[in-house]
């Protein structure tokens with residue numbers, strides 16, 4: 001098998017065999033190096049696509065309103081801050097990326113801000129969430145809400161379609177460069193992009209969490225991958241926006257979000273649906289990941305009752321980022 005791979009790499013010019021000090025040795029050619037870089041790029045795109053496909057499946061099974069209410073009860077002020085930061089005004093055309101069932105639109109106040117003269121478009125790859133959002137908008141009598149099943153990396157909108165593009169807790173599933181590139185593309189010249197995302201925390205610091213999720217930490221160590229993997233590193237979103245040509249980029253890092261561990265089942269499911277273990281899960285075969293979830297729920301039944309109720313939560317640092325599409329170009 002390995003011999004066949006080596007023969008193929010030599011035959012296609014990626015490797016050459018040279019004799020150094022009487023020992024046959026392999027050397028990567030310039031062509032081979034450029035091919036490897038291309039494969040790495042393609043694997044990154046593939047990983048992001050797999051992560052968001054997994055997320056869309058998980059999120060589709062979630063009673064998201066109940067989970068947000070129980071698990072992340074202080075999400076609403078964060079949404080209001082995002083909406084304020086985005087500078088949404090009556091009459092504007094706003095896009096919410098990774099909208100799920102529309103919490104930013106309804107609880108976050110986007111619909112209220114744009115008023116009856118503005119309109120809102122929601123985008124999410126989880127069809128069940130989009131259906132829920134549409135139903136909610138219909139029930140509440142909104143006629144200025146449109147919702148599409150799509151990924152942020154390839155949006156079905158023309159250049160400059162929106163005054164403001166926002167999104168919360170979704171970039172972790174995306175190929176950051178492509179998603180931020182698309183956000184800029186669909187924003188009108190001079191328009192605003194604003195996001196809020198949880199960023200990579202030090203998960204291992206919290207004793208009960210470390211104990212409960214030990215099998216996940218161990219598996220990640222064995223595989224040599226970070227547990228939460230896809231949560232953007234501090235500054236990564238701003239950097240991606242800058243590389244895509246955004247200007248007036250501002251980052252605010254003074255906030256965090258509390259995630260409650262209400263029950264073993266709901267906490268493990270929430271961790272999974274919120275993509276907080278995605279770095280590990282995307283590196284495991286489907287069955288191994290499912291076995292791991294089962295094991296974590298079982299361990300939670302033992303660990304959680306021993307944690308004092310007032311300590312049953314995690315705090316995740318969040319990062320707000322605002323940027324502008326240049327007025328020209």
Ligand SMILES: C[S@@+](CC[C@H](N)C(=O)[O-])C[C@H]1O[C@@H](n2cnc3c(N)ncnc32)[C@H](O)[C@@H]1O
Pocket residue numbers: 051052053055056059097098099100101103104123124125126129150151152153167168169170173174175273274275
């Ligand atoms: C943790 S939820 C956040 C939902 C909502 N923005 C909120 O703040 O409550 C993440 C959402 O991102 C969506 N998502 C996953 N991959 C995506 C992608 N490639 N592009 C856009 N959204 C994606 C998921 O389907 C899910 O609805």
